[in-house]
Amino acid sequence: MMLLPSTHPLSLLFIFLLHSLPPCTAARPVPEFPFRELTVSTVKNYNRFLSSKRGSRVNGLSEIKKYFHYLGYLGSLDCNISDDILNAKLESAIQHYQSRLGLQVTGKLDHDTVSQILVPKCAVPDGESSPTLHATKNYVYFPGKPRWARRIPMILTYGFSPDNSYHHLSLSDIRKAFKRAFSRWASVIPVSFVEADDYGFADIKIGFYIGDHGDGEPFDGVLGILAHSFSPESGKLHLDAAETWAVDFGVEKSDVAVDLESVAVHEIGHLLGLAHSPVKTAVMYPSLKPREKKVDLSIDDIHGVQSLYGSNANFTFASLLESDTSANPAFGLRFEPSLLAMSMFLAASFLCL
Structure with a gap:
C-alpha cells in the first residue's frame, strides 16, 4: 500500500521550513586530489611546462589537467583529461586559474602558475567558471x-x-x-x-x-x-x-x-x-x-x-x-x-x- 503525504498543517509547515532553509554546499563525488603525482611530474618536467604552448604534448600534463578538473576549472566532457596535450580548453582553464588566484593572466604554465599549483590547499573548489560561486x-x-x-x-x-x-x-x-x-x-x-x-x-x-x-x-x-x-x-x-x-x-x-x-x-x-x-x-x-x-x-x-x-x-x-x-x-x-x-x-x- 502506498502512503500519501500528510496534509496536516504541521506537516505542511515543516515542508515549507525545509524548503526555505538557506542552501548548503553539498559534498562532491570527485576523484582523489592528484597532489602526489603532481609533485613528481611537475618537478621532473618543469622546464618543458615553461616552454609549452597550444598543441604541445608534454609528459605529465595530464596530471595538471586532473588538478584543474578536481578544482572545477576543467570539465571532463569538454576536454580529455587523460592525455598530455595542451589544448584550447586547458589554456582557458589556466587563464581562469590565474585570474582567480591573483596571478598574471598569460594562459601559460609559467613559473608563478606552476609554483602555485604545488602549494597545499583547501579542498573547497575555487574555479572561476564554476556556477556555484x-x-x-x-x-x-x-x-x-x-x-x-x-x-x-x-x-x-x-x-x-x-x-x-x-x-x-x-x-x-x-x-x-x-x-x-x-x-x-x-x-x-x-x-x-x-x-x-x-x-x-x-x-x-x-x-x-x-x-x-x-x-x-x-x-x-x-x-x-x-x-x-x-x-x-x-x-x-x-x-x-x-x-x-x-x-x-x-x-x-x-x-x-x-x-x-x-x-x-x-x-x-x-x-x-x-x-x-x-x-x-x-x-x-x-x-x-x-x-x-x-x-x-x-x-x-x-x-x-x-x-x-x-x-x-x-x-x-x-x-x-x-x-x-x-x-x-x-x-x-x-x-x-x-x-x-x-x-x-x-x-x-x-x-x-
Whole structure:
C-alpha cells in the first residue's frame, strides 16, 4: 500500500521550513586530489611546462589537467583529461586559474602558475567558471549568499569530535588554536563563538579524519588537501589527520608541518559563508605553504564577512589602521616572498618528499 503525504498543517509547515532553509554546499563525488603525482611530474618536467604552448604534448600534463578538473576549472566532457596535450580548453582553464588566484593572466604554465599549483590547499573548489560561486569585488560568496540565519548579535557553539581527534597535539593546544582563530572573526562581526559542553549539540563540529571519511571529500595524506568545510549552516569542519599539524614551529621542526591556527581561520571563513578570495594576502586565499603562518584577517576578508553579518560594534577601520597592528587580532602587515625565495622553498619542500 502506498502512503500519501500528510496534509496536516504541521506537516505542511515543516515542508515549507525545509524548503526555505538557506542552501548548503553539498559534498562532491570527485576523484582523489592528484597532489602526489603532481609533485613528481611537475618537478621532473618543469622546464618543458615553461616552454609549452597550444598543441604541445608534454609528459605529465595530464596530471595538471586532473588538478584543474578536481578544482572545477576543467570539465571532463569538454576536454580529455587523460592525455598530455595542451589544448584550447586547458589554456582557458589556466587563464581562469590565474585570474582567480591573483596571478598574471598569460594562459601559460609559467613559473608563478606552476609554483602555485604545488602549494597545499583547501579542498573547497575555487574555479572561476564554476556556477556555484558568486563574486563581489574580491571576496567571494557561496551560491545564494548563505549565512547563519539567527538574530544579531549571534552566538555559535563549536565542539571537537571525541572519536576523530589528533593525538600528536594535546587537546588543550588544539582548543587554544581554535579559540584564537574564532576570536579573529568575532573581533570584526557581531558573532560570538563559544565551546559547547556537548559535541553532539554544537553548531560547528570539528574533527580530524583520514582518507575517505564518508562526506564525498576524501583526504589524500601528507600535504595536498589540508582541510575542508562547508557553507552555512552545515557547520562541518574537517582536517586531514595525516598532516603534521603544528601550533609552534619552534617546537615542531618538520619540513611539512602545517600551522593549525592558519587553517582554522581559513575554514571558519567558509563556515561563515565566504568562498575563496583571489587576494593573496587574504586568509581566504585557497593555499598555504608548509611552515607558513597566515592568521591575520585582511581588509578583503573583513569586508566580505561584514557584508554577511554587519560589523562588531567595537570595530572600526580607522581604529584598525591607527592601532598597533601586531596587537590587533584582526589585522597584520604582510610581505610577499620574493620569487627566488619561493622557488628555493618549493624545491626544498617537494624534492624531499
